[in-house]
Amino acid sequence: MELPLNAHTIFSSASRQYQKGQYTEALDSLNQLLDLTRDAKTYALLAKVLLKLGFRSDAARAYQLAGEEGGLRSEHFLAEAMKLHFACGNDDDALSLGRPLLEQAKTDPELAYIIVTLFLKRNQADILGPFKSTLSSSARQEHQVLAAKLLTSDVGNNDDREIVSNLFRRTPSNPVLLSAYLVFMQEVNNFNEVENYSQALERVIQSVNHKFLRAETPFYNVHWCRDEKLNRLAAALDQPFPPGLPAERRAMPHSWGGKIRIGYLSNDFWTLHATMKLLKAVLTAHDRERFDVTLFCYTPERYLKAAGEGRETWGKIVRIENLSDEAAAQAIRNEQIDILVDLKGHTMNSRVSILNHKVAPVHVAWLGFPGTTVNTDLDYIIGDRYVLPDGSEEHYYERFCRLPETYQPNDPAGRPRPAVISRAQAGLPEDAFVYASFNANRKITVETMKAWAEILRKAPDSVLWIMCPKPEAQAHILRRFQSYGVATKRIIFCAKVDYEEHLARIPAADIGLDTFPCNGHTTTSEQLWMGLPVLTPKGTHFASRVSESLLHAIGLPELVAPDIDDYIKQAVSLYENRGKVAEYKLRLNDNRLQMPLFDAERFCRHLEQAYEAMADRAKKGLEPAQIDVPALPSRTGSFGH
Numbered sequence: 001m002e003l004p005l006n007a008h009t010i011f012s013s014a015s016r017q018y019q020k021g022q023y024t025e026a027l028d029s030l031n032q033l034l035d036l037t038r039d040a041k042t043y044a045l046l047a048k049v050l051l052k053l054g055f056r057s058d059a060a061r062a063y064q065l066a067g068e069e070g071g072l073r074s075e076h077f078l079a080e081a082m083k084l085h086f087a088c089g090n091d092d093d094a095l096s097l098g099r100p101l102l103e104q105a106k107t108d109p110e111l112a113y114i115i116v117t118l119f120l121k122r123n124q125a126d127i128l129g130p131f132k133s134t135l136s137s138s139a140r141q142e143h144q145v146l147a148a149k150l151l152t153s154d155v156g157n158n159d160d161r162e163i164v165s166n167l168f169r170r171t172p173s174n175p176v177l178l179s180a181y182l183v184f185m186q187e188v189n190n191f192n193e194v195e196n197y198s199q200a201l202e203r204v205i206q207s208v209n210h211k212f213l214r215a216e217t218p219f220y221n222v223h224w225c226r227d228e229k230l231n232r233l234a235a236a237l238d239q240p241f242p243p244g245l246p247a248e249r250r251a252m253p254h255s256w257g258g259k260i261r262i263g264y265l266s267n268d269f270w271t272l273h274a275t276m277k278l279l280k281a282v283l284t285a286h287d288r289e290r291f292d293v294t295l296f297c298y299t300p301e302r303y304l305k306a307a308g309e310g311r312e313t314w315g316k317i318v319r320i321e322n323l324s325d326e327a328a329a330q331a332i333r334n335e336q337i338d339i340l341v342d343l344k345g346h347t348m349n350s351r352v353s354i355l356n357h358k359v360a361p362v363h364v365a366w367l368g369f370p371g372t373t374v375n376t377d378l379d380y381i382i383g384d385r386y387v388l389p390d391g392s393e394e395h396y397y398e399r400f401c402r403l404p405e406t407y408q409p410n411d412p413a414g415r416p417r418p419a420v421i422s423r424a425q426a427g428l429p430e431d432a433f434v435y436a437s438f439n440a441n442r443k444i445t446v447e448t449m450k451a452w453a454e455i456l457r458k459a460p461d462s463v464l465w466i467m468c469p470k471p472e473a474q475a476h477i478l479r480r481f482q483s484y485g486v487a488t489k490r491i492i493f494c495a496k497v498d499y500e501e502h503l504a505r506i507p508a509a510d511i512g513l514d515t516f517p518c519n520g521h522t523t524t525s526e527q528l529w530m531g532l533p534v535l536t537p538k539g540t541h542f543a544s545r546v547s548e549s550l551l552h553a554i555g556l557p558e559l560v561a562p563d564i565d566d567y568i569k570q571a572v573s574l575y576e577n578r579g580k581v582a583e584y585k586l587r588l589n590d591n592r593l594q595m596p597l598f599d600a601e602r603f604c605r606h607l608e609q610a611y612e613a614m615a616d617r618a619k620k621g622l623e624p625a626q627i628d629v630p631a632l633p634s635r636t637g638s639f640g641h
Contacts, residue, residue: 007036014045023052040069044077051084060084064097075104079111086114091324094118106130109138116146121325123267123298123349125150132160136167136177144176145215145235155187155442156470172200175212183220187442189468189476195446218346222371222543223443226517228395231371231541235346240375241356249358249377250618255336260615261292263337265354266344266368267321269295269311270303271414272499274522275343275368281411281600283314287608294335296320296328298351329357338362338618339611342378345369352376361618365398367408370521370543372396379624380614382607383407386549387542399624401614403606404631405596406553408546410525412598417529418504426465426508428492433462433575436509436532438502439523441468443515444477447564452513453484454568459575462490465509469495506530510581511574516564517544528554529598533584535559535574537567553597556584605632 014029026049033042043066050059060081067078078097085094095118105111112131119128128150135147155161161184168174168181178197185193201212213221213233221234264283268275286293293315300321311317318335320328328351332340340360344350345368355363356377365373366382373381374397381388381398384407388400423430435455437444444466452464468474478488494505503526512527514520514536520527524547527534536547538560548560561567574581592598606629613627 007033010036011042011045014049018045018049018052021052023049027053038065038069040066040071040073040077043069044073047077047080056084057088057090060088060090060093064093067097075101079104079108082114083110086118089326091118091121091326095122095324102127102130106134109134109140109143113138113140113143113146116150120149121351121353123300123321123351132163136163141176141215144174147176147180149217155184160184176215179212179216179220182224183217186220186224186445187473188470189441189444189473189480191446191449191476191480218371218374219348219369222541223518224445226540226544228371228392228541232374232395232397234374236374240353241377245356245358246377246379249363250361250621250623252358252361254338254361256338256615256619257292257336259290259292260611261294261336261338262286262611263294263296263332263335263340263360264315265296265332265340265342265351267298267300267349267351268343268368269297269299269314269317273303277411277415278409278522278525279343279367279411280314280414282409282604282607285601285604286315287604291608291611292316294318294337296332296340298328325351325354326357328354329359332359338615339364341366341382342373342376343368345371345373362614362624364401364614370518370546371541372398380627382610383542384549385628386552387545389545393626399626401610401627401629403603403610403629405603405606406549408521408525408550408553408597409600409603409607410529410598411600412529412593413600415526415529416500416503418500420507420530421501421504423508426505427494428465428508429463431461433459433578434465434509435459435462435511435513435571436465436506436527437513437515438467438506438527439515439518439520441466441470441473441477443518443520445515445517446480447517448515449477449480450484451564451568453481453486455513455571455575456481456486456490457484458568458572462575463492464490464513465492465494467496468493502526503530506532507585510578511535511571513571514547517541519544519547521546524550525597528556528588529592531585531588531592533559533574533581533588535561535567535571537561537564550597553595554588555591555595556587559584602632 010029010033014026017026030046043062047059047062050062063077063081067074067081079101082094082097098115098118101111105115112134116128116131132147132150135143164180164184168177171177213230214236216234218234222231225231295315295317297317297319298321318331320331337360339362341364342352342355344352345365347368352373363378364380365378378398380401381396382401384403387407388402393400428434456462456464474493478491481491482488506527507530509532512532512534514534516537519536524534534547539545551557551559561570596602609629610627
């Protein structure tokens with residue numbers, strides 16, 4: 001449509017003013033023009049002028065109006081609007097433009113990055129497959145990092161593995177692709193490939209800029225990297241929030257009530273999830289006279305059917321799965337939460353980024369992720385003196401809050417104690433000494449394999465029972481044991497089974513062998529619950545110290561070997577001294593309901609002391625500082641390790 005003559009004159013004038021850098025004058029001209037006509041051309045120039053004047057949100061809206069007018073350049077204008085909305089943090093506005101641009105984003109890495117980020121925040125990853133290659137082929141590191149996150153969201157996906165392998169072979173020097181490739185190789189225990197790139201890995205780790213670490217997801221980093229100093233660098237690409245944000249958040253007006261209002265944030269609020277196997281008893285044990293408990297739940301709907309009865313006893317439930325981070329943060333603020341506890345950290349489908357929106361006076365990380373939660377506005381991390389020992393403080397963004405006995409809760413009432421099955425039922429030889437590992441097979445590292453092989457060589461009448469359901473991983477494990485001189489008939493694999501069936505088979509073993517540098521966590525407490533002693537080496541970061549914490553809390557600290565050599569020596573010694581194994585099993589049976597590890601009520605009282613100390617500092621306007629919770633007096637006199 002032709003512009004009226006006067007409109008043409010005004011547009012030309014505004015355009016000349018824009019070219020000369022006279023942006024205020026151009027804006028005045030365009031405001032006059034908008035009284036005469038509103039077309040794509042005018043809105044597009046308005047967007048450019050507003051952008052030069054620093055009004056990015058207004059520029060985004062102008063580009064959006066230009067795109068909505070239609071025409072050949074409509075998709076371009078909508079794309080510009082989306083990019084600006086995203087840059088301004090207007091996620092809802094950006095997302096409203098996302099679906100019409102899906103096709104264009106398949107060839108535009110910048111658009112793909114925005115769309116993927118927005119849909120991941122909403123746990124809508126099912127439509128993101130077409131963008132993997134687009135992001136992976138981009139030269140920008142943040143695009144590649146996001147591609148790696150997409151690709152490793154399901155590390156059992158063979159299509160994803162093939163894409164990563166192909167990309168990595170084309171550019172083996174790319175640290176992002178090296179990270180993703182090694183994750184996939186470790187998932188199927190391809191030790192040869194892991195070792196092939198071990199020297200390259202060591203070089204990039206030692207590089208000054210730590211590109212590899214900054215490209216890696218923190219979850220996989222703690223599985224292989226035992227150095228807390230380096231764990232802190234994982235995914236630390238840039239400053240995720242303004243440096244002044246924590247102080248601004250703590251200074252925000254807040255109304256404290258008679259009770260402390262605790263909010264728990266997670267998508268694991270369903271009975272069969274490992275987190276709830278640990279946490280459920282604590283949620284129900286909270287003193288409702290002193291604490292209000294709200295669960296901010298983004299658990300997928302499909303899991304709620306499996307949640308079982310009684311979720312309402314855990315606390316008030318606020319569903320946020322369909323809300324943006326900003327809207328979820330507002331929903332949490334509406335509940336006037338005093339202390340928000342994120343239970344996910346850097347684990348699958350986490351929305352820990354919600355905490356970067358000034359949600360509560362106190363932000364806490366606990367339980368889900370064994371390490372510092374980088375890129376997140378957090379005040380405290382809850383641990384204990386084993387997983388968070390003195391000297392580790394500098395490697396954490398959060399201040400330490402240490403519980404006196406263990407950081408891991410447990411649910412003795414809700415955790416079954418089924419009748420034990422026989423060795424024959426478990427597919428084990430009756431007369432052999434049985435070592436066992438029920439940890440995720442990705443935790444079985446080359447170093448762990450070497451130690452296990454040496455144990456088996458020195459304990460000839462023994463077998464190793466490994467939970468590993470993947471045929472490809474089994475094949476790699478068997479080949480590696482063969483290369484170490486261990487007959488494959490001595491390796492017995494078992495599949496994943498229903499929870500009670502799994503618990504029932506655990507006591508068929510003699511000794512549990514822990515993995516390193518990433519220990520068993522819930523897996524270790526399950527073995528201790530069922531009376532199986534677990535041997536672990538002393539660790540050097542949170543993920544490698546968890547079993548140490550649990551063994552102290554159950555009263556078997558001597559099963560924490562000071563180093564790998566002693567771990568091997570102790571494993572062989574127990575093979576040679578079956579009486580000692582029987583003694584450990586008896587002690588576990590005696591200690592199970594006496595020592596702190598499975599005392600949910602006692603644990604909850606310690607946790608509540610921690611919350612009270614956090615709230616007290618916040619009420620006084622004090623910055624977070626290290627908190628060491630004192631142990632309550634023992635009711636039975638049996639505690640004290």
